[in-house]
Amino acid sequence: MKRVWCGAALAVALASSGLAAVQPSGGEALALLEQAVEAKPDDLRAANDYRMAVIQAAQYDRALAFFQRLAIEHAGSANLHLSYGFEYVDKIPAAGAITQVILANNALGEFTKSIELQPTWIGLYTRGNSYLFWPRIFGRTQLGVNDLEAALKMQRAERKRGYHVRVFVALGDGYWKMDDPAKATATWTEGLAEFPDSAPLKLRLSKPGDELKVLLDSVYDSSKRVDTSLTDLWSEP
Amino acid sequence: MKRLAFALAAALSVLVAGAVRGPLARAEGNGPMTFEEIAAKAGVNTPHHVRNFNGPGADVLRMFTSGGASAAVGDYDNDGLDDLFVTDSDNGTTCHLYHNNGNLTFTDVTARAGVGGGNDPLSIVSDALWFDYDNDGWRDLLVVRFGTPLLYHNEHDGTFKNVTARSGLNGFANTIAAIAFDYDNDGRLDLLFGNYFKPVNLLNLKDPHVLPNDLDQAVNGGGVTLWHSLGNGRFEDVTKKAGLGGHTGWTLDVGHGDFDNDGLQDIYLACDYGTDRIFFNNGDGTFRDATEQSIGFDTKKGMNVDVGDYDNDGWLDIYVTNITDEYMKECNMLWHNNADGTFTDVSRETGTCETLWGWSAKFGDYDNDGWLDLFVVNGLRSGNAENYIPVLVNMITRPGVDFTDVNSWPDIGKMTWSGYQKKKLFRNLDGHTFKEIAAASGVDNDLDGRGIAVSDFDNDGRLDFFQTNANQTPLLYHNTAAGAGHWLEVKLVGTRSNRDAIGARVTVTAGAKRMIREVNGGNGYAGQSSQRLHFGLGADAQIAPLHIRWPSGTEQDVTVPVGRITTIMEPGRH
Numbered sequence: 165m166k167r168v169w170c171g172a173a174l175a176v177a178l179a180s181s182g183l184a185a186v187q188p189s190g191g192e193a194l195a196l197l198e199q200a201v202e203a204k205p206d207d208l209r210a211a212n213d214y215r216m217a218v219i220q221a222a223q224y225d226r227a228l229a230f231f232q233r234l235a236i237e238h239a240g241s242a243n244l245h246l247s248y249g250f251e252y253v254d255k256i257p258a259a260g261a262i263t264q265v266i267l268a269n270n271a272l273g274e275f276t277k278s279i280e281l282q283p284t285w286i287g288l289y290t291r292g293n294s295y296l297f298w299p300r301i302f303g304r305t306q307l308g309v310n311d312l313e314a315a316l317k318m319q320r321a322e323r324k325r326g327y328h329v330r331v332f333v334a335l336g337d338g339y340w341k342m343d344d345p346a347k348a349t350a351t352w353t354e355g356l357a358e359f360p361d362s363a364p365l366k367l368r369l370s371k372p373g374d375e376l377k378v379l380l381d382s383v384y385d386s387s388k389r390v391d392t393s394l395t396d397l398w399s400e401p
Numbered sequence: 402m403k404r405l406a407f408a409l410a411a412a413l414s415v416l417v418a419g420a421v422r423g424p425l426a427r428a429e430g431n432g433p434m435t436f437e438e439i440a441a442k443a444g445v446n447t448p449h450h451v452r453n454f455n456g457p458g459a460d461v462l463r464m465f466t467s468g469g470a471s472a473a474v475g476d477y478d479n480d481g482l483d484d485l486f487v488t489d490s491d492n493g494t495t496c497h498l499y500h501n502n503g504n505l506t507f508t509d510v511t512a513r514a515g516v517g518g519g520n521d522p523l524s525i526v527s528d529a530l531w532f533d534y535d536n537d538g539w540r541d542l543l544v545v546r547f548g549t550p551l552l553y554h555n556e557h558d559g560t561f562k563n564v565t566a567r568s569g570l571n572g573f574a575n576t577i578a579a580i581a582f583d584y585d586n587d588g589r590l591d592l593l594f595g596n597y598f599k600p601v602n603l604l605n606l607k608d609p610h611v612l613p614n615d616l617d618q619a620v621n622g623g624g625v626t627l628w629h630s631l632g633n634g635r636f637e638d639v640t641k642k643a644g645l646g647g648h649t650g651w652t653l654d655v656g657h658g659d660f661d662n663d664g665l666q667d668i669y670l671a672c673d674y675g676t677d678r679i680f681f682n683n684g685d686g687t688f689r690d691a692t693e694q695s696i697g698f699d700t701k702k703g704m705n706v707d708v709g710d711y712d713n714d715g716w717l718d719i720y721v722t723n724i725t726d727e728y729m730k731e732c733n734m735l736w737h738n739n740a741d742g743t744f745t746d747v748s749r750e751t752g753t754c755e756t757l758w759g760w761s762a763k764f765g766d767y768d769n770d771g772w773l774d775l776f777v778v779n780g781l782r783s784g785n786a787e788n789y790i791p792v793l794v795n796m797i798t799r800p801g802v803d804f805t806d807v808n809s810w811p812d813i814g815k816m817t818w819s820g821y822q823k824k825k826l827f828r829n830l831d832g833h834t835f836k837e838i839a840a841a842s843g844v845d846n847d848l849d850g851r852g853i854a855v856s857d858f859d860n861d862g863r864l865d866f867f868q869t870n871a872n873q874t875p876l877l878y879h880n881t882a883a884g885a886g887h888w889l890e891v892k893l894v895g896t897r898s899n900r901d902a903i904g905a906r907v908t909v910t911a912g913a914k915r916m917i918r919e920v921n922g923g924n925g926y927a928g929q930s931s932q933r934l935h936f937g938l939g940a941d942a943q944i945a946p947l948h949i950r951w952p953s954g955t956e957q958d959v960t961v962p963v964g965r966i967t968t969i970m971e972p973g974r975h
Contacts, residue, residue, distance in 0.1 A: 260617025260675075260700025261729045262797060269798035299727045301788050387730045 190221055198230055201247075205238040208286070211247035212394045215254055219389075224255035235274070242282035246290065249274030250392045253294070257389040264386055268297065285322070286397065288315035293334045296341060297386050309338040327396040329359040336368060337380055345373070431939075432884015434768045434828060434842045436865075440877040444507045445499050450491035451872045452525045454604070458807030460814065462603055465612070466490075466525060466547060467782065468577055468653070468760075470869035471927035472854040475531025475540045476501075477555060481966070483856040483931050485867060486516070486542060487875065488526045496526055496544065500559075505859050505879060516542055516553050516561050523604050524548030530923045531932075532581035532590050534568075535634055536900040545576040545594060547603060554634075569635040574600050575623050581922035582657045582666050583899045584643070585686050586952050589630035590899045590922065593668060595652035596623025609807040613651060616797065616804060617700035619674035622651030629686075644687045650675050656706030656924040658717040659906065661742055664954060666904050671703030671721050671926075677734075681742070696744050701731045705926040709764035709773045710917050711751075712832035715908075716740050717919065722759025722777060722926075726819050728790050733759060733777075752835045753827050758819035761853040761926040765864045769886035769937030771914045772829035778850025778868055782813065783820030789813050821847045824868075848873050852927025857935060860966060862888040864935055869927060887938035887963050889947075893920055896971040897953040904952040905971075907934050911941040938963060 197214040204210050218227040231248035238244050252271035256264045275291035278284075288311045295308025312335040319328045332355025340348035349369065356365045371379055382388075440446040449470040454462040469490035474483045482501040489496050495517035499507035511517040519526040525547040531540040539555035552568045553561035565571075570592075578595035585591070599621055601611055613619035627643050628636035640646050650672035660667040665682035672678065676698040680688035692698060701723040708717050716738035723731040732754040736744035748754040753775060756762070762777040782789075792811050796802060803809050823845045827835035839845035852869040859865070863880035870876070889909070893902035903922040908915065916936055923929040938944060942963050949957040951971050961967040 261702075261724070261731050262616035263700070265728075265794055266798055269794075301727060302791050302794065385730060 193217065194221060194223060194226070201230075202234065205234055206241040206243045208243045208247060208394055209398060211244070211250075215247065215250055216393060218251070219254055222258060224251070224258060227251050228255065240281060242278045242284065242287065245274045245278035245281065246287055249278065249290070249294075253390055253392050257387065261387070268294070268386065283314070283318075285315050285318045286394070288312070288318065289331055289334070292338070293330075296334060296338055297384050297390075300341065305338060305341045309335065309342060312338055324358070326359075326400055329355055329362045329365070330396075332356075332359070333362070333364045333368070336365075337383070340376070340380060341384075431770055431886075432768070432882060434774075434826070434838060435881045435883070436843050436878040437881050438843070438846075438876050439505060439879045440867075440875055443505055443877050444509065445485060445487070445497075445867070445877055446874045447487070447489075447497055447509075448874045449487075449489055449869060449872060450494050452490045452492065452520075452604075456606075458606070458609060458810070460812040461612075461807050461810040462606075464782070464813050464818075465598075466527075466603065467849075467871045468597075468851060468927065469525060469527040469547075470851040470871045470875070471528045472852050472867050472869050472875070473529040473531050473542075473923070473929035474854045474856040474867070474931050475542075475929070477531065477540050477542070478559060479539065482860065483858055483933070485854065485856075486529050486531070487867075487869065488519075488529050488544070490520060490525050490527065492520055492522055494520050496520075496529070501858060503859070510559065513559060514561050515563075516544070519544050519546055519551055521548075523602060525604070527577050528579055528927055530579050530581055530592075530929055532592075532903070532922055533900045534581075534590055534630060536589065536895075538894075538900055540901070543579060543581070543592070545579045547575040547577075547598070549573055550576065550579075550594075564634060567634060569631075569637060570628060572600075572626060572638055573602070574626055575603065576626070578652065578654045578926065579923060580655050580657055581901070582903050583952055584627070584657075584666055584668075584682060584688075585629070586665070586898075586904075586954070587630075587632075588895070588897060588899055588953065589632050590901065590903060591630050592628040592636065593655050593657070594626040594628070595655040595670065596625060597651055597653060597673070599623050599649075606807070610803070610805040612805050612807060612810065613674040614805050616674055618676070619651055620649050621805065622649055622672070622674070624648045624650065625652055625655060625670060639686070642686070644683075644689065645680065647690070648678055650678065653704050654706045654926040656708050656719065657904075657921060658708035658719075658919055658924070659904070660717055660719075660738060662716065662740075664950070664952075666952075669706045669708070669719050669721075671706045673702050673704070675700060677701075677703045677721060679744075691742065695742055696734075696736060696746075699734075701734070703734075704759050705762050707762055707764050707775075707925045708919070708921065710738075711735070711764065711773045711775075711829060712737070713772070713914055713916050714738075714740070714832075715915065715917055717917070719744065720753070720762050720764065720775060722756055722762050722779075724758050724819070725755045726757050728794075733762075751833065752837065756825045757822040760851050761928050763853040763855050763866065763925050763928065763930060765855045765866070765930075766935065766937035767826075767864050767880060768828065768882055768884075769863065769888045769939065770829075771886070771911060771916060771937050771939045771941075772832055774829045775825075775827040775835065776844065776853060776855075776866060777825040777827070778853055779819075779824060780822035780847065780849040781819040782817060782871075783847070783849055784813070784817040785815045787816045789816040789818040792816070793818075820849065822850075823847050824850060844878055846876060848876070853925060854928040854930050856931035857890060857933070857966075862890065862935075862964060867928075885937070886940060887942050888936060889938065889944070889961055889963050890933050890935045890966040891947070891961065892933045892966065892968045893949065893951075894968060894970045895951065895953070897955060897973045898951045898971055901932055902951065902971070903932070906950045907936075908948040908950075909936045909938075910945040910947075911936075911938045911943075914939070914941075933966065 292311030336351035575598035
């Protein structure tokens with residue numbers, strides 16, 4: 165049953181990447197998706213399709229080796245480093261608690277390389293959001309807030325997109341984690357004014373302090389799988 | 402004279418000791434659970450000292466070996482009162498034997514008994530165990546070390562004789578845990594050692610590559626050693642022959658029990674830096690590794706194994722502590738026995754998941770309501786305001802770092818690492834749900850806990866416990882619960898089985914509850930609890946005859962009084 169489901173997921177990934185005409189096995193399907201990424205290493209969408217298939221197949225080490233090789237060959241590709249970083253994040257739920265820390269740190273390293281090559285909204289949002297998963301004793305929450313504030317500035321200069329709501333959510337969370345609930349509430353409220361249908365914002369604004377802590381502890385529980393799918397980015401024109 | 406007394410006891414078969422407590426205002430076990438800390442008053446508050454090392458990596462090795470604060474409960478002089486042996490670990494320090502005076506005070510009799518030694522320049526005392534290795538009716542003492550173990554024979558007069566040399570227990574290991582059990586049901590107690598580091602002497606380190614090769618899946622630890630008793634005071638290493646030689650994990654605790662109700666003792670190994678292991682007893686002197694199918698492989702930091710039937714379904718469950726802190730979310734494991742050779746972790750569902758940096762945890766019906774509660778100690782190192790974790794993570798995330806090298810690890814100095822943690826007392830409400838009540842019960846201390854030894858030290862039918870702490874003074878919690886329920890305790894004496902009756906199972910039926918307990922030989926990290934079996938009965942002052950299944954296979958039904966401690970001898974050969 166698991167294999168059928170896995171096969172179905174791969175089929176979806178292949179369909180998404182335009183490779184659906186082929187009917188390959190699991191390993192062959194991943195190879196085809198890797199070919200697509202190799203052909204366009206800077207293409208977030210091709211890498212996203214591949215990563216989603218990798219999650220279903222639980223072939224994280226294969227994918228990390230693949231991205232590592234590609235990142236050496238295409239060291240100047242900002243989006244490739246972003247995809248490589250996401251691959252580390254994708255493996256986290258499958259790893260032990262200490263390995264999770266190493267993976268999360270490696271992911272941050274790749275996100276940073278991506279931003280250094282080209283500071284993009286998705287790069288800043290991704291790294292900023294990642295910092296929020298680190299317990300406060302590591303002193304990385306403020307770094308996350310800095311990235312998210314930069315992402316907010318960037319999105320204000322762009323045409324409004326549905327996925328921009330994510331920055332309001334995460335930035336408010338960052339302020340809350342920095343013990344500034346007033347600023348958190350103001351950020352979530354501002355976000356809700358721009359995105360009145362946002363369930364995550366409504367949820368945060370509806371919770372009293374203790375319940376909000378439980379909610380955010382759950383959201384930033386590093387042992388849970390983080391949705392790293394980027395389909396939002398190309399779901400609207 | 403001694404033989405005559407023994408014969409009389411055998412003739413009577415059932416001896417009754419202790420006294421019925423006064424009428425209870427509310428003998429249901431649902432009143433407040435309260436404890437009073439009396440270690441100083443009782444005279445058992447000598448502090449433990451962690452071993453200090455010299456040379457490069459000294460600070461790191463001190464940290465890695467800070468687990469040797471342990472306690473072992475046993476009635477060494479057969480006066481009906483549980484005595485206490487407490488370990489120390491620094492070079493030149495003395496372990497302590499405390500004789501129970503019966504009035505909640507103890508007398509330090511270490512010097513006379515001759516059992517204080519063990520900490521020398523090349524050995525670190527780490528755990529201790531009472532067990533009657535020669536079946537003479539007097540409990541002997543085993544002291545295990547990062548080094549070779551020490552075996553003391555009980556001379557029946559309050560003194561002990563070091564018999565290590567002729568015992569065959571001569572293998573060097575970095576042993577951190579030990580249990581005594583009769584794995585082959587031959588009537589003689591065998592020993593299982595849990596070894597943390599691989600067998601190199603940390604106090605004379607030639608090669609610094611001794612630390613875990615992976616922090617979630619390490620395979621370069623000390624594994625276990627199984628010592629088979631030959632019956633003449635000698636033991637032989639049968640680890641490989643028994644099928645346990647393939648385990649090379651960082652064993653922190655070992656536990657035993659008849660997990661599949663086949664009359665044979667099975668074992669569970671809690672391992673740091675990687676997967677725990679469960680082995681089922683084949684009945685032919687060998688064990689089979691059933692980890693994959695029974696519990697699955699894990700990457701957690703297993704610290705403790707205690708065994709008990711928390712839901713009274715007639716199958717022994719297992720509780721394992723791991724690390725769940727701000728920076729690591731492992732969750733403990735309460736392995737519910739599915740009665741088919743598999744277990745399901747229900748720690749989240751039962752509310753027993755989070756105990757911070759866990760160490761020992763002990764089942765015990767502390768309110769006598771018929772459900773096993775859990776006391777859990779925690780805390781690694783309470784130092785100054787600086788936190789070691791960010792320093793450590795800098796090392797862990799350094800590309801290409803060699804974890805095995807002592808020199809890779811940053812010194813901790815006076816820093817805190819998972820320190821000042823409040824202890825947890827989980828009250829079992831109904832066999833499915835636990836409620837954390839440590840603060841209300843007065844046991845939420847924040848010392849760096851390690852071991853727990855549970856006993857009814859004053860024979861009043863309520864379970865007390867002794868808590869050891871690394872490099873700190875221990876605590877003795879006297880159970881003062883006013884509304885505790887009815888109870889009974891039984892001391893089993895084997896005749897065809899091993900004299901300590903380790904592995905014997907008693908079933909008590911009280912009202913709608915059917916409870917099982919097995920005599921265990923040292924389950925739980927760094928703490929051996931009383932070998933007397935304690936049953937809380939709640940409001941039930943009447944019970945059916947209790948049923949005993951002895952390790953020899955003998956089955957026995959015995960009527961015993963409620964509110965008393967009863968000694969029961971195994972029928973048959975004396």
